[in-house]
Amino acid sequence: xxxxxxxxxxxxxxxxxxxxxxxxxxxxxxxxxxxxxxxxxxxxxxxxxxxxxxxxxxxxxxxxxxxxxxxxxxxxxxxxxxxxxxxxxxxxxxxxxxxxxxxxxxxxxxxxxxxxxxxxxxxxxxxxxxxxxxxxxxxxxxxxxxxxxxxxxxxxxxxxxxxxxxxxxxxxxxxxxxxxxxxxxxxxxxxxxxxxxxxxxxxxxxxxxxxxxxxxxxxxxxxxxxxxxxxxxxxxxxxxxxxxxxxxxxxxxxxxxxxxxxxxxxxxxxxxxxxxxxxxxxxxxxxxxxxxxxxxxxxxxxxxxxxxxxxx
Amino acid sequence: xxxxxxxxxxxxxxxxxxxxxxxxxxxxxxxxxxxxxxxxxxxxxxxxxxxxxxxxxxxxxxxxxxx
Numbered sequence: 001x002x003x004x005x006x007x008x009x010x011x012x013x014x015x016x017x018x019x020x021x022x023x024x025x026x027x028x029x030x031x032x033x034x035x036x037x038x039x040x041x042x043x044x045x046x047x048x049x050x051x052x053x054x055x056x057x058x059x060x061x062x063x064x065x066x067x068x069x070x071x072x073x074x075x076x077x078x079x080x081x082x083x084x085x086x087x088x089x090x091x092x093x094x095x096x097x098x099x100x101x102x103x104x105x106x107x108x109x110x111x112x113x114x115x116x117x118x119x120x121x122x123x124x125x126x127x128x129x130x131x132x133x134x135x136x137x138x139x140x141x142x143x144x145x146x147x148x149x150x151x152x153x154x155x156x157x158x159x160x161x162x163x164x165x166x167x168x169x170x171x172x173x174x175x176x177x178x179x180x181x182x183x184x185x186x187x188x189x190x191x192x193x194x195x196x197x198x199x200x201x202x203x204x205x206x207x208x209x210x211x212x213x214x215x216x217x218x219x220x221x222x223x224x225x226x227x228x229x230x231x232x233x234x235x236x237x238x239x240x241x242x243x244x245x246x247x248x249x250x251x252x253x254x255x256x257x258x259x260x261x262x263x264x265x266x267x268x269x270x271x272x273x274x275x276x277x278x279x280x281x282x283x284x285x286x287x288x289x290x291x292x293x294x295x296x297x298x299x300x301x302x303x304x305x306x307x308x309x310x311x312x
Numbered sequence: 313x314x315x316x317x318x319x320x321x322x323x324x325x326x327x328x329x330x331x332x333x334x335x336x337x338x339x340x341x342x343x344x345x346x347x348x349x350x351x352x353x354x355x356x357x358x359x360x361x362x363x364x365x366x367x368x369x370x371x372x373x374x375x376x377x378x379x
């Protein structure tokens with residue numbers, strides 16, 4: 001051996017590659033909603049314990065991301081959007097991703113149990129199980145409703161945050177869960193309507209491809225209609241209040257109008273304006289979730305000064 | 313190609329080692345911090361200082377002994 005570059009064929013992953021395994025963008029949504037769940041709860045949490053809890057939830061979400069990438073490596077390499085992920089691009093070995101995913105999942109669950117309580121840790125464990133086994137292994141390749149049921153995995157974080165503070169489950173945390181759960185389908189299908197995906201090539205049934213775009217438009221409207229009472233109902237609980245209600249009414253009207261606009265369109269109209277409405281509704285859906293959870297935070301802050309909620 | 317003392321691979325490995333080191337330091341800081349917080353939340357700490365698995369009358373406050 002005369003040249004050390006002979007080793008180049010077996011690429012060794014750097015920290016950035018391992019970090020990419022954890023789907024950092026998904027993690028940011030998880031951190032935000034879990035933090036809101038924790039902060040709006042009526043029981044105060046020590047700041048350091050709260051920090052560790054959010055870290056555990058984020059790492060748990062990262063672990064499920066790594067495990068999902070390990071399981072889906074075969075289809076990821078067939079799709080343009082996912083072909084550059086660490087495993088299909090050859091930067092991280094599948095076994096490494098599995099090891100990292102399992103280790104991080106174990107660490108985050110045990111640490112959350114020790115730092116807070118067993119309910120919160122149990123919910124985190126169930127979330128990881130749900131995302132890997134129920135969504136990735138069972139549903140994703142089997143049914144076009146995969147995104148509906150799989151969306152539950154992304155809806156658990158605020159419920160975990162609430163459990164960290166209170167040690168229990170209540171109507172408030174269930175409605176925060178339901179808000180993200182019902183929001184996921186219209187959010188995702190609005191995206192599916194304007195992104196040219198190659199899910200079909202990978203054998204993943206997506207509603208736009210199995211039932212057509214018209215059926216998808218109808219589903220966007222149905223789920224947005226179902227989302228409205230959940231969002232407004234959350235405002236009537238102990239964590240809601242007038243400010244939340246105003247924000248929720250405005251955002252729901254905006255989102256609903258977008259869903260109606262999508263429903264009234266056909267493919268020719270979409271092609272004509274290059275999916276302007278769908279792109280717009282997708283953006284609105286992002287503002288929608290951020291605004292609702294942001295408004296819950298504002299209500300919690302107002303309560304500190306005795307002016308939040310419905311009681312003042 | 314010549315043999316280089318510093319190959320790109322070494323830089324990447326160093327980055328990985330530093331990363332793992334920082335993660336371990338972070339983990340220690342978290343466990344230590346949690347320990348401090350949990351102990352401080354145990355109400356009056358002296359009740360644990362006096363606990364020695366056996367009865368130690370000399371540690372019981374004088375007033376109670378007098379009663």
